[in-house]
Amino acid sequence: MSESTPRLITADLVLPGLAAADREDATRQLAALLHKAGRVTDLDGFLADVRARESQMPTGLPGRVGLPHARSAHVTVPSLAVGRCPAGVDFQGPDGTATLVFLIAAPTGGDADHMRILAALARRLVHAEFRSALLDARDAAEIADTVTREVVVS
Amino acid sequence: MKFVAITSCPTGIAHTYMAAEALEQAARAAGHEMHVETQGAAGSTPLEPDVIAAADAVVYAADLEVRGRERFAGKPFVDVGVKAPINDAAAVLAAAEEAARDAAEGAPVAGGEPDGGATAAAADGPPAPATKVTARGGAGTRVRQWLMTGVSYMIPFVAAGGILIALGFMVGGYQINEAQPDDIVSGFNAASAHDWGALLFLTGSAVFAFLVPVLAGFIAFAIADRPGLVPGFLGGAVSVTVGAGFLGGLVAGFLAGFLALGLTRLPVPAAVRGVMPVVVTPLVASFGTGLAMFVVLGRPLAALMDGLNGWLGSLSGGSLVLLGTLIGLMMAVDMGGPVNKVAYTFATAGLAAAGASANPDAVEFTVMAAAMAAGMTPPLGLALATLLRARLFTPGEIQNGKAAWLLGASFITEGAIPFAAADPLRVIPALMVGSGVTGGLVAVFGATLRAPHGGIWVTPLIGHPLLFLLALLAGTAVTALGVCLLKSLGRRSTAADARSDATTPAGV
Numbered sequence A: 001m002s003e004s005t006p007r008l009i010t011a012d013l014v015l016p017g018l019a020a021a022d023r024e025d026a027t028r029q030l031a032a033l034l035h036k037a038g039r040v041t042d043l044d045g046f047l048a049d050v051r052a053r054e055s056q057m058p059t060g061l062p063g064r065v066g067l068p069h070a071r072s073a074h075v076t077v078p079s080l081a082v083g084r085c086p087a088g089v090d091f092q093g094p095d096g097t098a099t100l101v102f103l104i105a106a107p108t109g110g111d112a113d114h115m116r117i118l119a120a121l122a123r124r125l126v127h128a129e130f131r132s133a134l135l136d137a138r139d140a141a142e143i144a145d146t147v148t149r150e151v152v153v154s
Numbered sequence B: 001m002k003f004v005a006i007t008s009c010p011t012g013i014a015h016t017y018m019a020a021e022a023l024e025q026a027a028r029a030a031g032h033e034m035h036v037e038t039q040g041a042a043g044s045t046p047l048e049p050d051v052i053a054a055a056d057a058v059v060y061a062a063d064l065e066v067r068g069r070e071r072f073a074g075k076p077f078v079d080v081g082v083k084a085p086i087n088d089a090a091a092v093l094a095a096a097e098e099a100a101r102d103a104a105e106g107a108p109v110a111g112g113e114p115d116g117g118a119t120a121a122a123a124d125g126p127p128a129p130a131t132k133v134t135a136r137g138g139a140g141t142r143v144r145q146w147l148m149t150g151v152s153y154m155i156p157f158v159a160a161g162g163i164l165i166a167l168g169f170m171v172g173g174y175q176i177n178e179a180q181p182d183d184i185v186s187g188f189n190a191a192s193a194h195d196w197g198a199l200l201f202l203t204g205s206a207v208f209a210f211l212v213p214v215l216a217g218f219i220a221f222a223i224a225d226r227p228g229l230v231p232g233f234l235g236g237a238v239s240v241t242v243g244a245g246f247l248g249g250l251v252a253g254f255l256a257g258f259l260a261l262g263l264t265r266l267p268v269p270a271a272v273r274g275v276m277p278v279v280v281t282p283l284v285a286s287f288g289t290g291l292a293m294f295v296v297l298g299r300p301l302a303a304l305m306d307g308l309n310g311w312l313g314s315l316s317g318g319s320l321v322l323l324g325t326l327i328g329l330m331m332a333v334d335m336g337g338p339v340n341k342v343a344y345t346f347a348t349a350g351l352a353a354a355g356a357s358a359n360p361d362a363v364e365f366t367v368m369a370a371a372m373a374a375g376m377t378p379p380l381g382l383a384l385a386t387l388l389r390a391r392l393f394t395p396g397e398i399q400n401g402k403a404a405w406l407l408g409a410s411f412i413t414e415g416a417i418p419f420a421a422a423d424p425l426r427v428i429p430a431l432m433v434g435s436g437v438t439g440g441l442v443a444v445f446g447a448t449l450r451a452p453h454g455g456i457w458v459t460p461l462i463g464h465p466l467l468f469l470l471a472l473l474a475g476t477a478v479t480a481l482g483v484c485l486l487k488s489l490g491r492r493s494t495a496a497d498a499r500s501d502a503t504t505p506a507g508v
Helices: A023-036 A043-056 A112-125 A128-136 A140-150 B015-030 B049-054 B083-104 B118-124 B139-172 B181-185 B193-208 B211-224 B226-241 B245-264 B276-314 B317-333 B338-354 B363-388 B395-409 B413-422 B424-445 B455-461 B465-490 B494-503
Strands: A069-072 A079-089 A098-107 B002-008 B033-038 B057-062 B077-079
Touching (some): A098 A128, A112 A128, A112 B015, A128 A140, B002 B049, B057 B083, B139 B211, B211 B245, B245 B276, B317 B363, B338 B363, B363 B395, B363 B424, B363 B455, B395 B455, B424 B465
Parallel strands (some): A069 A098, B002 B033
Antiparallel strands (some): A079 A098
């Protein structure tokens, strides 16, 4: 990653022990982290954009992953917030509730460099070993480091 | 094997790339070569032309319209949507392999574009005409694809012939259908409206004479490839001769196709194999088709055709309005899909049957007018809705709304698809109500149309054009109001939103 682009994820964007009532709640908790970090300017506006995407087609994925995401005018830099949720949150995925929730925030005016880092992230999500490394990580810092190390623009 | 794939998704930041990665992984695992063009937000690098040329099959894992689809014309493909490879990429690859193998075996094949692109496919692909037959699908799907191949080749004939005939009537008056070729062959008077009208009418009639043969010929072609053409065309021509018309053409097309296909699959000595496709198959299949059509099927089919025409002719008042409404509902329910095509085929079939009829108010022409108007209101209504209540739509949809004006005005119902795909439960019912109203009103007004396509651009050919436009406006307004109403109902509270999502698994 180049010096000018802030990291996709930092330890303060991780909830290693997320407990959420439903996907709406999980998304809101993660979005609040992005908001606090100044990466999302308008929390409610951003959540509305995520909800709009989610209503087109639920984002539950094989491997018990929930992937709420949006391109939104309220996002300043491409960001990822991760929640690890041992009890599971229903994202209507094909193989059960999600134990990993990735909230991807993309700026609408993002240039190609921004988008490429998110594309690389999406590609990593497909790999089972990437997911298990996150599930096995000790703490927030290790989760953030794993993502930063694994997600590289090729 | 070698594959190429296109992936895309609504947001363009996640599923597009996950699907690409999953396809590449699965291909590596199975020892295949896979090149993916990700049409997402990170910009897309087009596949190299030689990579496309070398590919055995194409995988469309796209939830958006594939950009540059014509590059893959003539290649076998599978069309699965973006989620399929993420869920099970190996299965998608297996389907693609099967498509490639079917094509390689020379099955009657090589799906060009699945819809509406026959000419583009023919222009860019190999020099053979394209068919609408994909290398997979059950018996029902195949029958529909064979039928639609025939219909798609017939439509330009209906259009050119129908418009020429309509112009002939406009220029030469309603007795022009009594004009004889000799009137203009022996001496053409360039100052005579009658002669110009006769020229237009006779030219259009000559084009119309090809309708049923072209339909039958290309149904047979879709089934049996080139060996099907001769028996198919012949079967269609015989059908006209014995008075079995359109229905006879359908039957003859299938009959000729299967005869030719059966013959091409016969095991024959190597010495004869070379002359099978050019001499033996067309000869024998033609004789068989001729025998069946002249001797066996001709009379019952002619009787059936008379019955159908009699039934259509007897429709008036309430039952005609009901038919118009039904056609309208069918045009809107899947916007260019199978149900829409059935309604549209029924309408154009009527046009072909009524042909050069001098009666400007023939029921067939009203059915055609109803089908066209009802196919125009879905995009028009949505375009109006984006103007009325912009906040109910995404910025992308508002952009689409601008294009939808033109698409709707040109009778391209598919312009409504982006809206309906994003929110089917709210959008489609509104479209159906609007189209039903339009179809019914056209029937009430008795507006007529002799051309199978053209939208508002063929208004001069429409009987009672002002009433036709009134029906169109009414349907557009109903559609727009319906869409706005349903969309605002569904959005009243986020809780309701979440509930409705939960009860509709995967809104795709």
